[in-house]
Amino acid sequence: MLFAKPLAELIAELEKLPGVGPKSAQRLAYHLLRVPDHEALRLSNSILDAKAKLQFCTRCQNISEAEECEICRDMRRNRTIVCVVGEPRDIVAIERINDYKAQYHVLHGLISPVDNVFPEQLRIRELLERFHHEPIEEIIVATNPTIEGDSTALYLAKLLKPLGIKVTRIAHGMPVGGELDYADSATLMSAIEFRREM
Amino acid sequence: MLFAKPLAELIAELEKLPGVGPKSAQRLAYHLLRVPDHEALRLSNSILDAKAKLQFCTRCQNISEAEECEICRDMRRNRTIVCVVGEPRDIVAIERINDYKAQYHVLHGLISPVDNVFPEQLRIRELLERFHHEPIEEIIVATNPTIEGDSTALYLAKLLKPLGIKVTRIAHGMPVGGELDYADSATLMSAIEFRREM
Numbered sequence: 577m578l579f580a581k582p583l584a585e586l587i588a589e590l591e592k593l594p595g596v597g598p599k600s601a602q603r604l605a606y607h608l609l610r611v612p613d614h615e616a617l618r619l620s621n622s623i624l625d626a627k628a629k630l631q632f633c634t635r636c637q638n639i640s641e642a643e644e645c646e647i648c649r650d651m652r653r654n655r656t657i658v659c660v661v662g663e664p665r666d667i668v669a670i671e672r673i674n675d676y677k678a679q680y681h682v683l684h685g686l687i688s689p690v691d692n693v694f695p696e697q698l699r700i701r702e703l704l705e706r707f708h709h710e711p712i713e714e715i716i717v718a719t720n721p722t723i724e725g726d727s728t729a730l731y732l733a734k735l736l737k738p739l740g741i742k743v744t745r746i747a748h749g750m751p752v753g754g755e756l757d758y759a760d761s762a763t764l765m766s767a768i769e770f771r772r773e774m
Numbered sequence: 775m776l777f778a779k780p781l782a783e784l785i786a787e788l789e790k791l792p793g794v795g796p797k798s799a800q801r802l803a804y805h806l807l808r809v810p811d812h813e814a815l816r817l818s819n820s821i822l823d824a825k826a827k828l829q830f831c832t833r834c835q836n837i838s839e840a841e842e843c844e845i846c847r848d849m850r851r852n853r854t855i856v857c858v859v860g861e862p863r864d865i866v867a868i869e870r871i872n873d874y875k876a877q878y879h880v881l882h883g884l885i886s887p888v889d890n891v892f893p894e895q896l897r898i899r900e901l902l903e904r905f906h907h908e909p910i911e912e913i914i915v916a917t918n919p920t921i922e923g924d925s926t927a928l929y930l931a932k933l934l935k936p937l938g939i940k941v942t943r944i945a946h947g948m949p950v951g952g953e954l955d956y957a958d959s960a961t962l963m964s965a966i967e968f969r970r971e972m
Contacts, residue, residue, distance in 0.1 A: 578866055580839045586824040589817040594805050595798060602863055607792050608821055609828060609837060616825045619787040623818040626784040626803065627811055639807060641778045665804055668776055684808075 583609070635706065637682040637699045639664045647671075647680060654678040656713040660703065660732065662686045662720060670718065681706070686724035687731055693724075695731055707739065714742040721748040721766070781807070833904065835880040835897045837862045845869075845878060852876040854911040858901065858930065860884045860918060868916065879904070884922035885929055891922075893929055905937065912940040919946040919964070 579587065583605060590601040608616050632638070633645035636658075640646070647653065647667070657678035661667055667680050683698040706712060717732055719725035733743040748766035750759055759767075777785065781803060788799040806814050830836070831843035834856075838844070845851065845865070855876035859865055865878050881896040904910060915930055917923035931941040946964035948957055957965070 578869060580828055580837055580844075582820070582824040582827040582839065583837060586820040589820040592813070592817070593802050595801065600793060602866075603793065604791050605824065606837075606861065606863055609824060613825055615790070616821050619790070620818045620821040622780070622784040622787040623806055623814050626780040626807060627814045629780040630778055630807060639778055639781060639804075641780065646778075663804065665800055668800075671776060 632682075636680045637684060637702055638667055638680060652677070656711050657716065658703075658706070658710075658712050658714070659716045659718050661718050662725065662728070666718065679710075679712075683719070683728065686719055686722075687728045688724040698728070700732070700735070704735075707741070712741065714744060716744050716746065718746045721746075830880075834878045835882060835900055836865055836878060850875070854909055855914065856901075856904070856908075856910050856912070857914045857916050859916050860923065860926070864916065877908075877910075881917070881926065884917055884920075885926045886922040896926070898930070898933070902933075905939070910939065912942060914942050914944065916944045919944075 578584075586605045586608065587598075587601045590596055590604050591598060593601075596604065608619070629641055630639050631641075631643070633640040633643070633648055635644050635648045638645045638647065642649075654677060658681050659670060659676065659678060660681045660683060661670070662683055662685060664682055667682065670676050670680075681699070681703050683700065683703075685693050685698050687693060687695055687698065715732065715736055717729040719728045729745050733745075736743050747770040748763070749770050750756065750763065750767045756764065776782075784803045784806065785796075785799045788794055788802050789796060791799075794802070806817070827839055828837050829839075829841070831838040831846055832841050833846045834843060836843045836845065840847075852875060856879050857868065857874065857876060858879045858881060859868070860881055860883060862880055865880065868874050868878075879897070879901050881898065881901075883891050883896050885891060885893055885896065913930065913934055915927040917926045927943050931943075934941050945968040946961070947968050948954065948961065948965045954962070
């Protein structure tokens with residue numbers, strides 16, 4: 577015997593989480609065995625609760641408690657601009673700047689043929705659907721500045737521009753407060769490419 | 775709004791886990807929202823299951839499914855030697871070498887005044903209790919080779935030697951396969967101190 581069965585099972589389940597290896601799964605399991613019952617119960621319940629109460633917004637595909645998410649229901653937001661992101665967490669990042677007040681659309685992934693992720697698996701059909709009901713004029717593609725994010729942006733541009741939609745891409749450049757000296761050359765190249773007249 | 779309430783609650787619960795910061799808690803939460811319901815349910819259940827089915831062995835304080843753990847119930851093991859460790863996971867490490875076939879005792883912590891862990895909080899009383907019923911002759915103190923582990927070892931030696939118990943400490947030295955060149959000086963010093971005649 578190495579681990580008692582319920583412990584081995586807990587470790588196995590924890591190991592399935594992203595970024596949790598065998599060692600950290602063990603550490604987490606021992607931690608859960610040590611904490612008071614009510615604390616472990618709270619974690620266990622919050623998993624079920626989140627699964628039961630959350631769904632994807634039928635409009636923008638963001639995580640939502642209702643059929644339509646809070647952002648989509650907010651009538652003060654500009655309905656002509658939609659910011660396309662890869663994951664729900666990207667919305668949280670953009671909302672944090674407290675300045676962008678338009679719509680979103682979550683693709684739930686980025687095109688990545690090596691990982692077997694193709695356009696059909698992303699929520700692009702749901703995005704196209706929105707053009708039928710919403711006065712969308714501009715799509716800001718705010719996917720990550722990575723090969724996958726850039727390929728996805730390119731794909732969307734090719735798909736949407738023929739429909740008369742303005743497609744823009746967030747700038748790739750020097751992070752604010754960064755030092756040129758420490759920037760990698762791909763970032764620097766992008767910063768020069770995305771330059772604008774002062 | 776940044777996160778829907780059930781999501782915020784799940785993130786808060788995940789953040790309480792050791793080594794899980796705000797960013798990884800978010801990543802784990804989004805992962806759990808993405809996986810099929812039955813998978814999240816399995817994790818949730820395995821937490822409750824482990825809490826419900828596991829207890830501390832009344833003899834050695836290891837994690838156990840029964841009142842006495844498998845190791846304590848194993849009659850082929852040497853009952854005269856008890857290896858004292860800090861945490862249940864240390865037993866797993868020692869059992870893995872497949873050679874030590876005696877008893878254990880888990881202290882559930884190491885003496886560390888800076889972290890407010892004093893001898894009274896460790897399961898030392900339970901260890902002393904065992905001398906009344908078990909033919910223990912030697913205690914091998916296998917706590918970590920750290921300040922806390924060494925202080926705990928020293929404390930146990932002072933406590934048990936007057937009772938006529940042989941108290942030994944695992945060797946601190948060069949890891950097998952390591953290179954002198956890369957060893958820190960504390961390890962090298964210990965390796966010299968623990969030297970033995972060939």
